[in-house]
Amino acid sequence: MISQLSWKIGGQQGEGVESTDRIFSTALNRLGYYLYGYRHFSSRIKGGHTNNKIRISTQPIRAISDDLDILVAFDQESIDLNAKELRLGGVIVADAKFNPTIPDGIDARLFAVPITKMAEELGTSLMKNMVASGASWALLGLPLEVFNKAVEEEFGRKGAAIVEKNIEAVKRGAEFVLEQAGGPLDEFKLDEADGQQKLFMIGNEAIGLGSIAAGCRLMAAYPITPASEIMEYLIKKLPKFGGTVVQTEDEIAAVTMAIGANYAGVRTMTASAGPGLALMMEAIGLAGMTETPLVIVNTQRGGPSTGLPTKQEQSDLNAMVYGTHGEIPKIVIAPASIEDCFYDTIESFNLAEQYQVPVILMTDLQLSLGKQSCDQLDYDKIEIKRGKLVQDVPALEGHDLFKRYELTEDGVSPRVLPGEKGGLHHVTGVEHDETGRPSENALNRQNMMDKRLGKLDNMYIRDAIRVDAPHETPELLIIGMGSTGGTIDEARTLLSQDGITTNHITIRQIHPFPTKPLLPYLQNAKKVIVIENNATGQLAGQIKMNAGFAEKIESLLKYDGNPFLPSDVHKACKELSLDGNIQRV
Amino acid sequence: MATFKEFRNNVKPNWCPGCGDFSIQAAIQRAAANVGLEPENLAVISGIGCSGRISGYINAYGFHGIHGRVLPIAQGVKLANRELTVIASGGDGDGFAIGMGHTVHAIRRNLNVTYIVMDNQIYGLTKGQTSPRSAEGFKTKSTPEGSIETTLSPLEIALSAGATFVAQSFSSDLKQLTKLIEEGINHEGFSLINVFSPCVTFNKINTYDWFKENIVNLEQFPDYDPSNRVQAMNKIMETNGLLTGLIYQNKTRKSYEDLVTGFKQEGLAKQNIKISSEEFDKLVAEFK
Numbered sequence: 001m002i003s004q005l006s007w008k009i010g011g012q013q014g015e016g017v018e019s020t021d022r023i024f025s026t027a028l029n030r031l032g033y034y035l036y037g038y039r040h041f042s043s044r045i046k047g048g049h050t051n052n053k054i055r056i057s058t059q060p061i062r063a064i065s066d067d068l069d070i071l072v073a074f075d076q077e078s079i080d081l082n083a084k085e086l087r088l089g090g091v092i093v094a095d096a097k098f099n100p101t102i103p104d105g106i107d108a109r110l111f112a113v114p115i116t117k118m119a120e121e122l123g124t125s126l127m128k129n130m131v132a133s134g135a136s137w138a139l140l141g142l143p144l145e146v147f148n149k150a151v152e153e154e155f156g157r158k159g160a161a162i163v164e165k166n167i168e169a170v171k172r173g174a175e176f177v178l179e180q181a182g183g184p185l186d187e188f189k190l191d192e193a194d195g196q197q198k199l200f201m202i203g204n205e206a207i208g209l210g211s212i213a214a215g216c217r218l219m220a221a222y223p224i225t226p227a228s229e230i231m232e233y234l235i236k237k238l239p240k241f242g243g244t245v246v247q248t249e250d251e252i253a254a255v256t257m258a259i260g261a262n263y264a265g266v267r268t269m270t271a272s273a274g275p276g277l278a279l280m281m282e283a284i285g286l287a288g289m290t291e292t293p294l295v296i297v298n299t300q301r302g303g304p305s306t307g308l309p310t311k312q313e314q315s316d317l318n319a320m321v322y323g324t325h326g327e328i329p330k331i332v333i334a335p336a337s338i339e340d341c342f343y344d345t346i347e348s349f350n351l352a353e354q355y356q357v358p359v360i361l362m363t364d365l366q367l368s369l370g371k372q373s374c375d376q377l378d379y380d381k382i383e384i385k386r387g388k389l390v391q392d393v394p395a396l397e398g399h400d401l402f403k404r405y406e407l408t409e410d411g412v413s414p415r416v417l418p419g420e421k422g423g424l425h426h427v428t429g430v431e432h433d434e435t436g437r438p439s440e441n442a443l444n445r446q447n448m449m450d451k452r453l454g455k456l457d458n459m460y461i462r463d464a465i466r467v468d469a470p471h472e473t474p475e476l477l478i479i480g481m482g483s484t485g486g487t488i489d490e491a492r493t494l495l496s497q498d499g500i501t502t503n504h505i506t507i508r509q510i511h512p513f514p515t516k517p518l519l520p521y522l523q524n525a526k527k528v529i530v531i532e533n534n535a536t537g538q539l540a541g542q543i544k545m546n547a548g549f550a551e552k553i554e555s556l557l558k559y560d561g562n563p564f565l566p567s568d569v570h571k572a573c574k575e576l577s578l579d580g581n582i583q584r585v
Numbered sequence: 586m587a588t589f590k591e592f593r594n595n596v597k598p599n600w601c602p603g604c605g606d607f608s609i610q611a612a613i614q615r616a617a618a619n620v621g622l623e624p625e626n627l628a629v630i631s632g633i634g635c636s637g638r639i640s641g642y643i644n645a646y647g648f649h650g651i652h653g654r655v656l657p658i659a660q661g662v663k664l665a666n667r668e669l670t671v672i673a674s675g676g677d678g679d680g681f682a683i684g685m686g687h688t689v690h691a692i693r694r695n696l697n698v699t700y701i702v703m704d705n706q707i708y709g710l711t712k713g714q715t716s717p718r719s720a721e722g723f724k725t726k727s728t729p730e731g732s733i734e735t736t737l738s739p740l741e742i743a744l745s746a747g748a749t750f751v752a753q754s755f756s757s758d759l760k761q762l763t764k765l766i767e768e769g770i771n772h773e774g775f776s777l778i779n780v781f782s783p784c785v786t787f788n789k790i791n792t793y794d795w796f797k798e799n800i801v802n803l804e805q806f807p808d809y810d811p812s813n814r815v816q817a818m819n820k821i822m823e824t825n826g827l828l829t830g831l832i833y834q835n836k837t838r839k840s841y842e843d844l845v846t847g848f849k850q851e852g853l854a855k856q857n858i859k860i861s862s863e864e865f866d867k868l869v870a871e872f873k
């Protein structure tokens with residue numbers, strides 16, 4: 001019996017790889033296994049190799065694995081590209097149609113199943129996904145009824161006949177492979193899961209769900225990988241809550257529409273990736289200057305320019321922290337899990353209104369698109385805080401205006417919404433006085449700058465840094481952000497087996513940088529390694545600039561488009577602890 | 586009910602004496618009163634330029650944004666609270682150069698926003714460069730030998746983009762302008778009102794006298810039917826765009842707000858935003 005296993009399906013894009021993965025993992029989720037998915041895809045819609053990998057475990061998991069147990073291949077290319085990941089004695093289930101062969105030097109068992117043929121016999125090659133997932137399921141020796149129930153749910157809408165056909169396809173795939181293998185494979189027999197169905201979703205869905213819970217009712221956005229799922233989720237849901245999604249002509253329109261809507265009182269967001277974020281920069285300054293709440297989600301992908309649009313990277317950090325001209329207060333938050341995506345979205349909307357600033361929620365492609373199991377989300381933790389939003393203010397006299405930019409102790413001024421009789425005021429991106437009227441007065445300028453920039457003094461989000469520090473003075477402090485946390489933790493298990501002590505900190509509040517809480521951990525570590533998916537060490541730069549300790553901070557960087565593997569991190573950390581040089585991954 | 590005086594504030598505009606923009610300001614104030622608005626129910630969103638300052642000169646909710654982005658901001662305001670009357674306003678550079686993309690798409694979207702362009706055929710605030718509205722051969726600081734690009738015809742573009750309300754006026758004709766703004770506000774959908782607004786400082790060609798000599802008022806054509814799109818297009822072309830009045834109105838197409846599924850009459854900003862635990866459970870269940 002084993003507690004975890006990795007499974008991968010590969011084929012040409014548009015060939016059913018996605019749907020095979022979906023149905024297979026939905027059924028596993030039914031049984032209560034923890035799942036962690038990784039999609040390898042390209043910008044092409046049809047054609048081009050694509051694969052989806054899922055890790056299946058009886059324990060929570062938050063990383064992809066180095067190796068692979070079962071590879072399902074729709075073509076020889078999928079075998080050639082992925083077989084090297086297979087662990088010794090791994091299994092390949094391949095379509096007999098292309099006479100699959102095992103590449104030289106790979107020790108694996110091959111089951112050639114007439115996947116296409118069986119699907120065609122049942123009426124359409126579209127059912128390849130059913131034959132293939134049925135065969136995989138059977139090899140694991142898992143209960144077929146559970147799988148069939150998932151099939152029923154997937155196709156129920158299309159009628160009983162379709163459901164039956166698909167179930168038949170599953171059965172034929174299963175029976176064929178069992179006969180070849182002589183029954184389920186003992187070495188892949190998974191421990192029973194806890195039977196508790198988990199939530200199973202991608203980060204983008206958790207952000208969409210979080211935004212509805214936060215009271216977001218409008219979204220203005222322009223499609224882009226890997227952000228589009230957020231708008232696609234919300235356009236299905238928001239109308240039920242009175243709201244809507246507008247697909248704008250570009251990201252400049254998206255962000256300025258969001259600013260207009262937030263000004264008029266509706267929690268509104270936009271979401272994009274690097275290229276769109278770049279277009280939004282001037283408007284982010286407008287939100288900062290006019291103290292208009294704003295939430296922007298930036299799902300990072302490979303840059304610069306169009307870069308690697310479907311690949312993992314964390315290289316927009318500096319753009320988010322520094323982007324926009326002039327100086328404004330701004331919050332940048334990096335969720336590190338699906339749960340974070342949900343709760344941080346709610347917090348982003350609250351902070352945007354409490355501090356009247358733009359908030360950027362930064363994910364990365366693996367967090368946005370990797371489908372993962374997640375704990376139950378807690379309704380009771382949803383709190384809506386609207387800061388100094390005021391209503392029913394007293395009537396104004398004569399030509400008086402409401403002091404929308406009143407100089408207050410904490411720098412945050414009362415805010416009214418258009419429509420309020422006593423609240424008339426002016427808003428402008430030009431420097432202005434307390435009523436919002438343009439002013440070039442030097443003293444006023446200084447007061448207003450200090451007011452705006454001072455708003456975030458001592459502002460900390462929930463878990464500004466997430467600390468796992470079992471050691472007082474560890475050999476290594478490993479620091480990361482975003483989707484890399486699970487990988488780092490798996491590497492730490494290996495490192496502790498090597499006798500190397502490590503602490504782990506996930507930086508979640510990227511800006512304003514949480515220097516104070518971080519300092520003691522930096523101080524106490526012998527060495528620090530900052531792990532990030534970019535080429536220039538942007539997070540390490542923030543740490544050195546804000547907290548110092550440049551002499552003991554090293555970087556592990558990976559910018560080939562792929563997420564870190566536990567082995568990457570393990571190797572680098574081990575080398576560093578032995579005083580070696582870190583090679584880039 | 587508020588009178589036009591209540592839409593005035595005590596700010597002295599920093600426009601040059603004689604600038605066409607003064608009359609546009611007055612016309613907006615009158616129209617707002619004439620259609621029965623209260624200052625708190627009017628939001629004036631403006632762009633950047635001499636013209637863009639207008640949101641600060643009207644006693645209402647005013648938002649002075651960034652160059653070229655007046656329309657997306659205004660549409661955001663309208664989506665958030667459709668009970669507000671939203672007027673967007675800016676210069677010809679703001680709306681037809683840097684913001685042209687938004688103009689076309691705001692027209693297509695057809696939210697109930699009234700867009701008043703203060704068209705002086707030049708960049709005023711940056712002190713006299715060519716605009717997409719400048720005539721060919723027009724000499725400015727940035728075109729010392731005369732503009733060699735075609736003059737843009739926003740009215741034709743608006744019609745071909747599916748505009749439901751297209752009008753043009755002249756800032757000297759306060760009566761016509763006020764009436765057109767009222768009609769624009771009352772129109773269910775997006776209304777474009779382009780207004781010739783002479784820049785007395787930097788445009789020595791398109792002066793008050795020049796406009797008086799060259800523009801044709803549609804009132805001269807008693808048979809003109811503003812619901813006829815083909816006729817409207819012909820008229821714009823015949824007059825080389827130098828016509829004033831209500832050029833085209835489509836009263837049958839619904840506004841964007843009326844087409845959005847589930848959109849209520851009550852402003853979204855006024856609605857409850859906390860979801861119930863039952864609603865939450867239902868959303869979450871989809872991920873099991």
Ligand SMILES: Cc1ncc(C[n+]2csc(CCOP(=O)(O)OP(=O)(O)O)c2C)c(N)n1
Pocket residue numbers: 633634635636637652675676677678679680703705707708709710711716
């Ligand atoms: C992004 C950006 N680019 C350039 C400018 C400089 N700028 C300010 S107003 C303006 C043009 C003004 O012309 P127009 O829109 O016709 O307004 P007018 O002053 O004529 O009323 C320019 C180029 C700016 N503010 N922002």
Ligand code: SF4
Pocket residue numbers: 599600601603604605606635636705709710783784785786787
């Ligand atoms: S420069 Fe021209 S447009 Fe600007 S205020 Fe003066 S006259 Fe008006």
Ligand SMILES: [Mg+2]
Pocket residue numbers: 634676677678703704705706707708709716
């Ligand atoms: Mg102009």
